Amino acid sequence: MSSAADGRHEPLAPPRANAYRDTWATGAIEQPVGKEIAVSGWAHRRRDHGGLVFIDLRDRSGVLQIVFHPEHAAEAHEQAGSLRAEDVVSVRGKLVRRSDETINPNLPTGHLELQANELTILARSETPPFQVDDDGHVDESLRLKHRYLDLRRGTIAPIIALRHRVIQKMREVLNERDFLEVETPNLTRPTPEGARDYLVPSRVRPGNWYALPQSPQLYKQLLMMGGIERYYQIARCFRDEDLRADRQPEFTQLDIEMSFVEGEDVIEVTEAVLSAVLAEGGIHVETPFQRMCYAEAMGRFGSDSPDLRYGLEIVNLDKVFAGSEFKVFASVLSGGGTVRAINAGARELSRADLDELTEFVRGHGAGGLVWAFVEEDGGWRSPIAKFLSDQERADAVAATGAQTGDLLLAVADTDVHTAATALGALRRNLADRFELVQPGDHRLVWVVDFPMLEWNEGEKRWDPLHHPFTAPRGDLSDPATLMSDAYDIVMDGWEIGGGSLRINDPVVQHKILEVIGIDAAEAQERFGFLLEALKYGAPPHGGLALGLDRLVALIAGADSIRDAIAFPKSATGADPLTGAPAGVDERQIRDLHLVSTAPPPVAADASAAGPDSEAPDASDLGASGADPKV
């Protein structure tokens, strides 16, 4: 299999001529034929004809073929015969034009080659654990363990370069608009996003803890109170929650905050940043972006981050079945619940497929799934057909726009939110199953008009949908009806950013904290510094944060943000390369005034670590040297 590295051509300014090189591999294109040049890089592939030896030399810019003639440079040819994959070399020679019949159209440098005079082997490579010159699938934990090799391949390197360009474009757009890039601390007080904090014990203040920031939220508000007015930061954020394909324990946001702004100002800046960034990735979008209120997103798409690249919209059938004698529907509707359906279209699904979908929606909290194939005479092939009247079936068909042969999938649930989100998940499942997304299609949408609070049944309290510093709209004495000045930006079903206007009135801030169950004493204890700052003339302000990892992954077409991060964690939060997290020396724990209640760390599986594992050895692992293996 070939490698994207073969076709790579990153245009780079010529390097300063030194002992190693004076030209990038693909920089040879700009050099005159006949010139003596020097290049350095890795032996990407070799083709040894016994007489002639060809080496594809790879550096960051791409690939250049080197040819070693035994009669032109006997010594270099001799050495070249010993080269193996990933050996590091420097080659000096004459740049020549290939004869017409030996041109390789698959290489940007395919019309050229370097006729070697002199070869220096700078470093030898053992046989790599996987092929660097091949972009085929390799187990991800092996790739992560040898990420430095993975980064050389044609799969990850271009995404890392894209990430750089995205960040530079962000800076460019914001710098032009007079934003200041300001850094905020990573050793902080716990912030209120609601995720679990990563905690760092203080050595010099026994019993006290820093929290790594879940976001720079409070600091950026303090910057507004500090008169910075326009702030941004490429900020690392930390949340100690379980991972997903789009979630890492540490991730990066473009964090933005502005003073004396309305929501429209924040939206306008964000659209300017995003459209410039997407254009950098070859995706051209029109501004202003579409907007949709939260209630509509939940109703039509069953999600607060709707994927608009395909239909399968959710249809409310409450009216259709309002007087139904079908007991399931009747009891759900009389209990304040809802009956909703998706018209999946004309699909060939077996009974086993339908059972699988039923289990799927159950996994998302729904009690079950009603399926029905619409037949020619208006009848339904469905387990519940006999319980429904002709009129109900006809009305449901009309409401869903169903044609003969279409499959209707319905969920009935007393909890409206559960019915909506289960169908939202089903909608994504169907889109994957039937491959409804057109490659290259991208849809951006603002989701706006969020409720300020949502009732947490488990804890019997109101929780903020965003965070407690979001500016509320409406009657503060009626939490259920409060809306917030918040806005999420959604791309292809991924929430890539969110923000809001903030509270700048201490009275309102106190009130909101009180509503969500934080009394004055606790508010003072946790956020006293912010409440204090609000007393001294806080400007109206607002902002937003964009998830950089997700954005880069989306532009690159990657399935996971791990592909957009140079050194990501595995799905269990481990780093197979360094072996983190690991036990520490007992003395370090003592210095931090800590005692561990955890059992001695269990050694990693020997086959996963590998006999030649370069992970830290046992002496670095167990806190008490009790580590039984490795």
Add this chain to the structure above:
RNA sequence: GGGGGCGUAGCUCAGUUGGUUAGAGUGCCGGCCUGUCAAGCCGGAGGUCGCGGGUUCGAGUCCCGUCGCUCCCGCCA
């Protein structure tokens, strides 16, 4: 915390109903080879079937446990 999938040669994978000596491609090693570019031809080495236990005359295959990877729910913007 829970559910699904995966784990067989360095890598990517196949392996039938539990039955002889576990295969393929690629890589690796050796030889030949002066215009290849996924070089070619010939030969060769390479396996704790993740790990532990069990059932069985017999386990890569069945059962239990465990570790790792991955997707999802919970959790988390």
